[in-house]
Amino acid sequence: MRGVTLSHLDALESEAVHIFREVAGEFERPVILFSGGKDSIVMLHLALKAFAPAAIPFSLLHVDTGHNFPEVLEYRDRVVAEHGLRLHVASVQDYIDAGKLRERPDGTRNPLQTVPLTEKIQSEKFDAVFGGGRRDEEKARAKERVFSLRDEFSQWDPRRQRPELWQLYNGRHAAGEHVRVFPLSNWTELDVWQYIAREGIELPQIYFAHRREVFRRHGMWLTPGDWGSPTECETVEKRLVRYRTVGDMSCTGAVDSEAMTLDSVISEIAASRLTERGATRADDKMSEAAMEDRKREGYF
Amino acid sequence: MPTTTTTPSTSTSTTDTLRLATAGSVDDGKSTLVGRLLHDSKSVLADQLEAVTRASSGDVPDLALLTDGLRAEREQGITIDVAYRYFATPRRRFILADTPGHVQYTRNMVTGTSTADLAVVLIDARNGVIEQTRRHAAVAALLRVPHLVLAVNKMDLCGYDEHRFTEIVEDFAACAAGLGLPCFTAIPVSALRGDNVVTRSPAMGWYEGPSLLEHLETVPVGADLTEAPPRFPVQYVIRHGECRYYAGQLVSGALRVGDPVVVHPSGRTSVITALDVLGTEVTTAQAGSSLTLRLADHLDVARGDLISTGAQSPAVTRYLSGRACHLAERPLRVGQSVLVRHTTRTVRAIVRELGDGVSELAANDLGRVTLRTADPLVLDDYADVRRTGAFLLIDPVDGATLTAGMAQTTEPARAA
Numbered sequence: 001m002r003g004v005t006l007s008h009l010d011a012l013e014s015e016a017v018h019i020f021r022e023v024a025g026e027f028e029r030p031v032i033l034f035s036g037g038k039d040s041i042v043m044l045h046l047a048l049k050a051f052a053p054a055a056i057p058f059s060l061l062h063v064d065t066g067h068n069f070p071e072v073l074e075y076r077d078r079v080v081a082e083h084g085l086r087l088h089v090a091s092v093q094d095y096i097d098a099g100k101l102r103e104r105p106d107g108t109r110n111p112l113q114t115v116p117l118t119e120k121i122q123s124e125k126f127d128a129v130f131g132g133g134r135r136d137e138e139k140a141r142a143k144e145r146v147f148s149l150r151d152e153f154s155q156w157d158p159r160r161q162r163p164e165l166w167q168l169y170n171g172r173h174a175a176g177e178h179v180r181v182f183p184l185s186n187w188t189e190l191d192v193w194q195y196i197a198r199e200g201i202e203l204p205q206i207y208f209a210h211r212r213e214v215f216r217r218h219g220m221w222l223t224p225g226d227w228g229s230p231t232e233c234e235t236v237e238k239r240l241v242r243y244r245t246v247g248d249m250s251c252t253g254a255v256d257s258e259a260m261t262l263d264s265v266i267s268e269i270a271a272s273r274l275t276e277r278g279a280t281r282a283d284d285k286m287s288e289a290a291m292e293d294r295k296r297e298g299y300f
Numbered sequence: 301m302p303t304t305t306t307t308p309s310t311s312t313s314t315t316d317t318l319r320l321a322t323a324g325s326v327d328d329g330k331s332t333l334v335g336r337l338l339h340d341s342k343s344v345l346a347d348q349l350e351a352v353t354r355a356s357s358g359d360v361p362d363l364a365l366l367t368d369g370l371r372a373e374r375e376q377g378i379t380i381d382v383a384y385r386y387f388a389t390p391r392r393r394f395i396l397a398d399t400p401g402h403v404q405y406t407r408n409m410v411t412g413t414s415t416a417d418l419a420v421v422l423i424d425a426r427n428g429v430i431e432q433t434r435r436h437a438a439v440a441a442l443l444r445v446p447h448l449v450l451a452v453n454k455m456d457l458c459g460y461d462e463h464r465f466t467e468i469v470e471d472f473a474a475c476a477a478g479l480g481l482p483c484f485t486a487i488p489v490s491a492l493r494g495d496n497v498v499t500r501s502p503a504m505g506w507y508e509g510p511s512l513l514e515h516l517e518t519v520p521v522g523a524d525l526t527e528a529p530p531r532f533p534v535q536y537v538i539r540h541g542e543c544r545y546y547a548g549q550l551v552s553g554a555l556r557v558g559d560p561v562v563v564h565p566s567g568r569t570s571v572i573t574a575l576d577v578l579g580t581e582v583t584t585a586q587a588g589s590s591l592t593l594r595l596a597d598h599l600d601v602a603r604g605d606l607i608s609t610g611a612q613s614p615a616v617t618r619y620l621s622g623r624a625c626h627l628a629e630r631p632l633r634v635g636q637s638v639l640v641r642h643t644t645r646t647v648r649a650i651v652r653e654l655g656d657g658v659s660e661l662a663a664n665d666l667g668r669v670t671l672r673t674a675d676p677l678v679l680d681d682y683a684d685v686r687r688t689g690a691f692l693l694i695d696p697v698d699g700a701t702l703t704a705g706m707a708q709t710t711e712p713a714r715a716a
Contacts, residue, residue, distance in 0.1 A: 143381050
């Protein structure tokens with residue numbers, strides 16, 4: 001045994017499982033945010049491992065923008081059924097229909113998620129909400145704690161965060177407050193992909209290269225759908241593409257790619273000179289501090 | 301399930317990840333150093349550099365903007381909160397906690413340093429060792445960071461003078477000896493120009509040591525934990541059918557199927573009948589692993605209990621004494637009721653003493669604390685096992701984290 005230490009992925013996995021179990025031991029009503037994207041899929045896989053052979057003692061919450069990739073919704077419903085989980089849905093479309101939210105002129109619904117998310121947390125009395133956010137994604141997320149206390153308005157105040165030392169996570173909160181929990185804090189995009197490959201985790205097919213009708217907007221390849229379609233000066237073409245992130249169709253772009261297997265995706269990411277959000281997410285480009293501003297309002 | 305003799309995929313003999321923390325005073329150039337480290341190790345991607353270039357006022361990208369990500373930090377040009385950065389070279393992966401140097405943000409330096417294998421303390425070569433340097437060294441000593449680097453920055457503004465470097469190293473060595481810091485590695489750098497950060501500088505031919513990155517890539521990390529006595533704080537009890545599985549992370553040592561164990565604080569004994577490391581049944585598990593274990597006897601074991609093998613037993617005590625760093629704005633006072641968070645256990649306690657007749661600890665004070673707890677704690681000296689020696693004090697009213705503590709079990713027992 002002398003000198004033997006865990007591999008990088010083993011250490012990340014062990015740390016994430018430790019975080020899941022801390023929440024199970026300390027909170028009454030935790031929930032896992034589940035979008036059907038790779039980070040939330042990895043979270044679900046880790047939660048299954050953390051409580052095996054018993055079932056996960058949490059339910060799932062999907063914030064549905066109404067602009068979903070059909071492949072992702074199909075995947076979501078299949079895993080929920082397979083593991084006998086309970087799925088809560090907070091729907092942006094319902095809020096728009098009820099006149100409680102207004103569609104933005106640019107058609108992007110990602111920033112509209114915050115209100116349905118925070119109201120669902122309040123109405124269901126969730127006290128711990130797992131998010132798949134990683135500190136390597138964005139400079140405001142780099143400042144996030146593993147346990148992040150939110151007030152009754154779900155607000156994040158980066159200057160008033162609790163100091164977080166060792167692996168002693170302080171989850172104490174008053175009624176109405178909750179804690180956002182980020183088990184993948186220390187993972188990078190490459191770690192997530194290498195872990196998916198090592199564990200043989202299934203993903204929605206849009207993560208792999210496929211032929212799809214897309215059009216160019218703000219330097220990104222977007223898929224036409226119910227959310228919108230090309231204007232007169234944008235043309236649809238059929239291209240071989242894949243997605244690096246899965247979010248709202250209106251602001252999640254595809255990248256040109258020939259990577260049809262996990263190994264080729266990993267090689268492509270290792271060689272990429274662009275971050276995943278820089279390459280494919282319009283919502284982060286809205287301003288220099290777009291993520292910080294959204295997080296302050298309650299975004300995860 | 302397959303049975304193997306050890307945890308899967310752990311054949312490496314050195315840790316492939318180094319966790320490090322940086323500390324420096326305002327304007328010592330710490331954010332620039334971190335930016336330079338990321339940039340010159342080619343860990344900054346094109347869109348990030350483009351964003352920084354756009355936000356920079358001059359023609360040259362301001363590398364400090366890579367790390368100062370909050371609005372307020374950019375407005376004030378200082379680092380307010382810990383930021384975590386991830387980068388890799390072909391030799392090793394790095395998790396870097398970039399911590400602020402301001403006195404008022406000492407708690408954030410403590411936060412970043414608590415999980416670090418190595419701390420980099422930055423000094424401005426023109427100013428030498430100043431009060432803040434002593435504070436940073438004191439925090440590193442208090443938290444017992446295994447490795448310390450003294451980065452003497454802005455050497456370009458001192459004409460790359462060897463004598464100035466030597467003078468600062470001698471000053472720091474005197475300060476370190478006073479704090480009981482064992483040893484440190486001193487490296488002369490210019491973060492702005494990139495001298496000795498990633499590549500060795502031709503401007504300082506007199507310096508024969510490694511560049512900062514070379515040192516970070518080769519410093520040995522990690523084997524100590526597996527050689528410490530086994531400590532398994534129970535996090536969660538998983539019931540499945542008739543079976544009870546005790547889930548937790550083995551914080552130190554190794555456990556084997558067949559090992560006789562003691563459950564603290566009850567002192568009951570049993571034998572390990574099965575070990576499972578996240579889906580793989582094993583005969584031996586090692587420090588760092590999250591696992592479940594099963595015992596031969598049906599004991600009452602709950603979250604907050606600690607399982608050891610009996611060799612080198614932990615202390616079971618209602619008296620907790622140790623060093624402390626006070627983190628909160630409100631002071632900690634003698635007689636105050638607090639919660640102690642230690643491993644997976646939270647107990648009520650009263651502050652009995654704050655060392656040398658001190659009646660309160662103010663924000664960012666480094667001091668001592670002695671507590672009387674309502675229920676026993678199972679602990680080690682922080683010097684022996686960090687995870688079972690570390691504790692937090694929490695305000696029972698609003699849940700605020702008040703104080704970070706490091707237990708000293710070798711203190712003489714105090715009367716009630």
